[in-house]
Amino acid sequence: MGLSWQQGPLSPGAVGHFLTPAPPPERLPYAERLRRRMRVRFHGTWIVDSEDVVLLHEPGRYPVAYFPRQDVGDTVLVASGKVTRHQDFGDTAWYTVHVGDRTTERAAWEFTALPGHAAVLRDRVAFAWRAMDAFYEEDERILGHAADPYHRIDIRDTSRRLEVRLGATVIARSGHPVVLYESGFAPRWYVPRTDIDVARLRPVEGQTFCPYKGLCDYYDIGDAHRAAWSYPNAYREADRISGLVSFEADRVEVFLDGARLRPEPGQSVVSHGIDRGLDVDEIRAR
The missing domain is CATH 2.170.150.40 (Domain of unknown function (DUF427))
Structure with missing residues (x-):
């Protein structure tokens, strides 16, 4: 369990409740700096290496790591022209990930019209977990989803x-x-x-x-x-x-x-x- 998935406090299936005079909003996305070095491998290449990762917890979803654009390899992201709309964060631009002779469509995304209260995600990119070869913290492969600091x-x-x-x-x-x-x-x-x-x-x-x-x-x-x-x-x-x-x-x-x-x-x-x-x-x- 984490904050927002399975039966976590910010998930739709939470087993507890907040002791507040009025119920909180049904959706409470939560983001924080991970304070861990994360790397992503694709087609045998490290395409991102960062110590400035933001972990986003969305209700009912596993946590997702967002990396600064400047920490992603220069030629890795190719704009696909596909734009969808996120219910909390607005326009979402999708990217094709390209390295050498391998190309995977819709393998990364970025929020491009963020409201002010979500500015911590500005100029950050997330990568589809199963589209990548692997995610690492330091030299250890992380399995399943980004490691959740609230899981015990x-x-x-x-x-x-x-x-x-x-x-x-x-x-x-x-x-x-x-x-x-x-x-x-x-x-x-x-x-x-x-x-x-x-x-x-x-x-x-x-x-x-x-x-x-x-x-x-x-x-x-x-x-x-x-x-x-x-x-x-x-x-x-x-x-x-x-x-x-x-x-x-x-x-x-x-x-x-x-x-x-x-x-x-x-x-x-x-x-x-x-x-x-x-x-x-x-x-x-x-």
């Missing part, structure tokens, strides 16, 4: 009792699950495989990707489709859940200290696609 994961051990059932069948029973708290999402309870009847987990095809946790595998349980999931090799920031299994409370019965868990706001998650040119081995190697 906390993982805690607990002695609470967790039980998972499918009808009369006990799938898992644990007195030491691990709970993962992720900004704005419902808590996720992970169970060691030693506390699971793993013969009941049937692996299914298809993985999803989280920029903060890595590649996720899924399992059917009986006729409950994708009722459980696991990060077999979670990123180091979330390594404590590697190999553990979590269960969907709307597809099987999950009990915590005897009380059945129900889906709640923040339970559903919008999954990420894989960046162009990014293969599974590179994700695992991070």
Whole structure:
């Protein structure tokens, strides 16, 4: 989660509310200087390298990095003549990105008629994430979208009792699950495989990707489709859940200290696609 997407405070699906006498506007775009060096690679070339990046948070969208025009290579941007209108920031000019013998249309954009209150975005260009080869902070590739400084994961051990059932069948029973708290999402309870009847987990095809946790595998349980999931090799920031299994409370019965868990706001998650040119081995190697 960040400020403006999934269930963040500035998103359409916010789980909380502002304690103000009058409701704030439905749309509250937020921009701030990122204070990180960012680079963009296209056709094997660094086309922008900047320490003056502005990160824009728009309601319902992943954060987007905006780079000063002067930090973009001189011949990279070719005006396409296409202009659209943004509901908050006015006219938007689109660019073709060109390097060597490679050209990608509508791969970058710039707001050209900004209102005064959005002047921080003036003379700045954003690049379509999946149209580029890769985005980097310093020398490390950033996956999925621009890194969100407001996203946080906390993982805690607990002695609470967790039980998972499918009808009369006990799938898992644990007195030491691990709970993962992720900004704005419902808590996720992970169970060691030693506390699971793993013969009941049937692996299914298809993985999803989280920029903060890595590649996720899924399992059917009986006729409950994708009722459980696991990060077999979670990123180091979330390594404590590697190999553990979590269960969907709307597809099987999950009990915590005897009380059945129900889906709640923040339970559903919008999954990420894989960046162009990014293969599974590179994700695992991070």
